[in-house]
Structure formats: C-alpha cells, structure tokens
Amino acid sequence: MAGDLLRTRDGGHARVGFVELFFDLIFVFAITQISHALLAHLSWIGALQGFMLLGAVWWAWIDTSWITNWLDPERAPVRALLFLLMAAGLVMSTSLPEAFGEKGLIFACAFASLQVGRGLFTLWAVRRHDVLRPNFQRICIWAGVGAALWITGGLMEGQARLIIWLIAVAFEFAGPACYFWVPGLGRSHTEDWEVEGAHMAERVGLFIIICLGESVLVTGATFAGLDWTAPVVGAFAAAFAGTLAMWWIWFSKAHDAASDVISHANDTGRVARRAYTYAPILVVAGIVVTAVGDEMSLSHPGGAIDFAMAAVLIGGPMLFLVGAQVFKLAAFGIWSPSRLGGIAALGALSLAVPVLTPVGLAACATAVLIGVGAWETVATHRMPAEEARTPE
Known part of the structure; x- marks a missing residue:
C-alpha cells in the first residue's frame, strides 16, 4: 500500500x-x-x-x-x-x-x-x-x-x-x-510540509560535506601534478586550511542549534523552506568558487593578479560567508558580528590586490575565514551555560 x-x-x-x-x-x-x-x-x-x-x-x-x-x-x-x-x-x-x-x-x-x-x-x-x-x-x-x-x-x-x-x-x-x-x-501551506527536522539538517550538512570534499579533491589532484616549489606548497597549505576553516564555520554550534530549532519548531515546513532549501545555495556556490580559486592559485602562485583571479579568490570565501550569514538569519533571525566582520574584511582585502601575489591573496582570504571560525568558537565558549544552544 x-x-x-x-x-x-x-x-x-x-x-x-x-x-x-x-x-x-x-x-x-x-x-x-x-x-x-x-x-x-x-x-x-x-x-x-x-x-x-x-x-x-x-x-x-x-x-x-x-x-x-x-x-x-x-x-x-x-x-x-x-x-x-x-x-x-x-x-x-x-x-x-x-x-x-x-x-x-x-x-x-x-x-x-x-x-x-x-x-x-x-x-x-x-x-x-x-x-x-x-x-x-x-x-x-x-x-x-x-x-x-x-x-x-x-x-x-x-x-x-x-x-x-x-x-x-x-x-x-x-x-x-x-x-x-x-x-x-x-x-x-508550510504547515502541510511537516518534516523531520534533524533529518533535514543532517541531509543539508552532508551536501556541504560533499562540496567541501570536492574542494579537497580538486586541491589534491592539482597539487599532485605540479612541481612542489615553495610557492606551490604555500598555495596548497592555504587551500587546505581554507577548506578546514569553512568546515569549522558551518559545523559550529550554530549548525547544532539550527538543527534543534527546526526539530522543535511548530511549523517545521516554514523553517525547512527558509533555512534549508534557499539559504544553503549561497554557501554551496561559495565553496565551488573557492575551489576554482584554489586551483588557480596552485597553478599560478606567483606574478600579478588579474581581475578574474581576484574575483574568485576573494569572491568564493565572501559568497560562503554571505550564505552562512543568510542561513543564520533564516534560522535564528540573528545578524552574526563574526560573519559580517569577515565579509567586510574580505571586501577590504580587494584594496591589497595590486601588491599581492595569488598565493598571498589566497593566504589572506584563508586567514579571514580562520579568524571568523576562531571568533565564533571563542564567543560560544564565553556564553553562559543556559545560553549555549543559541549562537552568538
């Protein structure tokens, strides 16, 4: 039946x-x-x-x-x-x-x-x-x-x-x-779209893992075919650290709290549509563009940076943070100081493009992502125990 x-x-x-x-x-x-x-x-x-x-x-x-x-x-x-x-x-x-x-x-x-x-x-x-x-x-x-x-x-x-x-x-x-x-x-009506919230959150989390895994595959495959000079090794380190930082940001306390929010919502369909159907697409796009930037910085770690390279090296992490902020806003109605600060820092980084090499720009963008992850971790640890389920 x-x-x-x-x-x-x-x-x-x-x-x-x-x-x-x-x-x-x-x-x-x-x-x-x-x-x-x-x-x-x-x-x-x-x-x-x-x-x-x-x-x-x-x-x-x-x-x-x-x-x-x-x-x-x-x-x-x-x-x-x-x-x-x-x-x-x-x-x-x-x-x-x-x-x-x-x-x-x-x-x-x-x-x-x-x-x-x-x-x-x-x-x-x-x-x-x-x-x-x-x-x-x-x-x-x-x-x-x-x-x-x-x-x-x-x-x-x-x-x-x-x-x-x-x-x-x-x-x-x-x-x-x-x-x-x-x-x-x-x-x-969203009330008709009753979903099992933790399952939906886990599914979207797994898709993010897929995208991050693709980034690792691209980085590894490109790195394996190059001469391991100091700039190339530096670009590889920046790419790998950037992928780890994106994982760190997405799978923070906010992810667990968001899973809790949808699981206990009166209208799970509304939360699932807003936070898990629309918001993650920007995160996914950011990871894809970042993977392209990683491959470009690995293949050409030195020399001048043209507009296209700058756009992907800065735009990929920025798209990711914008998507992470949109997700947080959709799930909790919260503007995240750490994610907004990271977006601003990446925007300011564009001013330094003329004096940086591709590997330098990639390292700076990665440093911003790591800074956002560290900021959120420290902010979470400082919260009182009764507020631990609510993201900073």
Missing part, C-alpha cells in the same frame, strides 16, 4: 540511510563538473552559466531530500526510485560541461525526467494521504511546466538557450516561495 512507503513518525531522529548517502555520490561528480566548467569559462557569462547549472543540481538534490524526509528509503519501491534518479543524475552530471553546447538537450531531458519522475512517483505514493496528495498534485504541475522550459531551452542554441534556461532556473526557485500555487487548485 502507498501508506506503507511513508516514514514512521515516532518522535525520534530519522537517521540518514545508506541508500541516501549512495544517492549523494552522484553529486560529488556534479559539483566537480561545475567547478571545471567554471574554470574553463571564467567570465561573466561563464559565471552566470555556472550558477544556472549549480541551481539545477541543487534543486535536483534538495527536492529529493524533501521526498526522502517523507518517504522511507528502506522500502523497496522508494529505493528503486532513488536508483533511477541516480541514473538520471549521472546522465545530467556527465552532460554538464557541454550543457550550453552540444549536450544541452541531453542535460535538459535528464533533469526534466528526474524532477517529473520523482514528483509523479511521490504523488502515487501519497495518493491516500489527504494532506500530501493535493500538495504533490501542485508540485507535479510545477515540475511539468519547469520540464517544458528546460527541454525548450535544450532545443535552442546560443543566447536563446541561455535566456530560456534562466527563466527555468528562476521558475525552480519560485516554486516553494509561491507555495506551488496553481489556478483552480490554490496553494500549499
């Missing part, structure tokens, strides 16, 4: 299953593909295309995470769905570098089949659920319209594809924000 596919809500923490972790492996490859595509086309158009592709990858992943929050991945039909989504995701990932070239239609069809297929399966699975069924009727309609936009763009070329896919990405982002409103069917 369809009802048998739903998770059992017994008040405990629904741990992330091995099949969910297996599904996530596809996205390690996808994030790597986006990094390489951005590095190969480091321009304003390349950055826009990279953001659009990252947006598609993010929605393919986060929408699936919502589904496995409701459906039990230990059930055979749900597990089969995840395997099919993995196959579509693998096709999508392999076509990413040529998505704006010869493989645009392949990319569009893979993404569309993933979104529509997942929605239709879930609609079938909840067909006897009075609350979730109308919700997924609306979601399937939105997925169908989105699929038509992606496939139409895939059939186009050049600027036409870029414009249509830009509309398609905006449409994906608009869905939850508009509560999947459909004429005649009305809109959904």
